[in-house]
Amino acid sequence: MTSVISLAARANGKTLGTRNSRPGANPVRCHTCAAKINGLCQHSTPGTMASMIQFRSGERAIAAGTDLFSIGKPANAIFTLVSGWAFLYQSLKDSRRQILHFALPGAVLGLLPGQAARAPYGAQALTDCVLCIIPHENLSPLSREVPEIGMRLSWLISHDLHLAFDHLTSVGRRSARERVTHLLLELFVRYRGQWPGNRIDELYLPLTQQHVGDAVGLTAVHVNRILRKLREDGVIEFNYRHLRILDPDKLIDVSGLDPQLVISWVRK
Amino acid sequence: MTSVISLAARANGKTLGTRNSRPGANPVRCHTCAAKINGLCQHSTPGTMASMIQFRSGERAIAAGTDLFSIGKPANAIFTLVSGWAFLYQSLKDSRRQILHFALPGAVLGLLPGQAARAPYGAQALTDCVLCIIPHENLSPLSREVPEIGMRLSWLISHDLHLAFDHLTSVGRRSARERVTHLLLELFVRYRGQWPGNRIDELYLPLTQQHVGDAVGLTAVHVNRILRKLREDGVIEFNYRHLRILDPDKLIDVSGLDPQLVISWVRK
DNA sequence: AGCGCGAGATGACCTCGGTTATATCCCTTG
DNA sequence: CAAGGGATATAACCGAGGTCATCTCGCGCT
Incomplete structure (x- = not known):
């Protein structure tokens, strides 16, 4: 079990999870951070790392299910996701919700267009997170001070x-079946991309069918129907947050993807 | 008639339109460029402008209806839209097309994630454009050389x-009626934002109903039905590229928007 | 071990928007 | 100014996906 799988396994809990990083306190562990591997700090030299540490205000631990920031609330910082999964979302008045993006470790969240003081969308932790x-x-x-940071961002x-x-x-042009497979394949590939050389065909995805529906513009009911069909067809299984790829080739075929583009x- | 309206009025033609900027040749007119007003060059001092001119490779004129760059083709530059309208799009095998974004003067197009050599989406000129x-x-x-450029980008x-x-x-969560009004309102507001103080309630939008459908995930047929209803209800008229706002309040209401967010x- | 609740499963019915076909309109070009 | 082609208009029919209601399952908690 890799560290993230075990982290995700705690996803559903109300517990706060690990807090191996107290705000400001303990020595910064940037050299093992996801941001150093594939995020803002990638390719940073020890010198620039030192500069960057000057400009950050600290770290924060967030419990699964709570908001990192909320729609309409003032937002005054960007966050690098050090560990955990999160998602961005918008909601309409009548409880319709659209999930905009799933963020994995190393992601940068919360950069607002212009100097807009208020966040036009919210972010919620799917698992316990460290920011x-x-x-x-x-x-x-x-x-x-670190000129390359602008281009990296x-x-x-x-x-x-x-x-x-x-x-x-x-969402605009694909069928329900294509959408669901497309999303699950995307998450699978992005997850696996974080651990190069991984040959896993199974993974703990901290999502409910409702999340999937809200991400691809379908009802949870219909997502369920689609998943049943996909299971019967031997393509994938996704049940109680456990995703298993049964037939990778068929999956790519069903999702209607250009395999070249998956990468x-x-x-990187 | 403002310059852009007259530009747009030539939109449907196969003609090349004005070419007041020959690649590399004539003196650069950056101080009147859209990029200086609301794009990459905003807030640039004369000094940084001079640097930026060093790094650009020139300008290019593009005819309405042709691609600035195409899906899958190698892309090796970013483009600032000096004048004209363009849109980004993806297409699936079976001729389904999704319009991803409408670009107005000042927009930056073609920055690819990572060092991906091939464009994952295409860009097409709606009117004659200068890049x-x-x-x-x-x-x-x-x-x-110009450190602030990274953050501006x-x-x-x-x-x-x-x-x-x-x-x-x-596209994921709104009804057809909401989607169409939302898009037209967005384009209207963005267009008008380019000429502060403008109090126009009519504008030449260089789009067909097919474009609208491809942008909001509907068929042209259904877009037509929706537009008829909106006309009958006295909300907006959109016909042969001519958009007229009949009742702004009703429009905002129908689109289900938070007026605060429109800005x-x-x-800026 | 048993309880309780959120997540998943499933059927009946309905509607929004897609499909197909055809007619008309408007603008451009010869 | 007439012709031609793309854009718009509209009707008839259909089906993917939504809605509603109910049931079951699996997991965390006591």
């Missing part, structure tokens, strides 16, 4: 933009 | 990300 916080007002000074966000575009064509889901 | 080109390999040097892209998120909840569509 690394950089206040918005530190971004300009930081990018002057641009690339990270444009990666998220690309994912959002893929979701958009999925672009992995941030 | 300012910065090769990808110049981005790192540029951001070292990040903000621009995160603005596009925010728009993509809005489209996603629209976030305008890039």
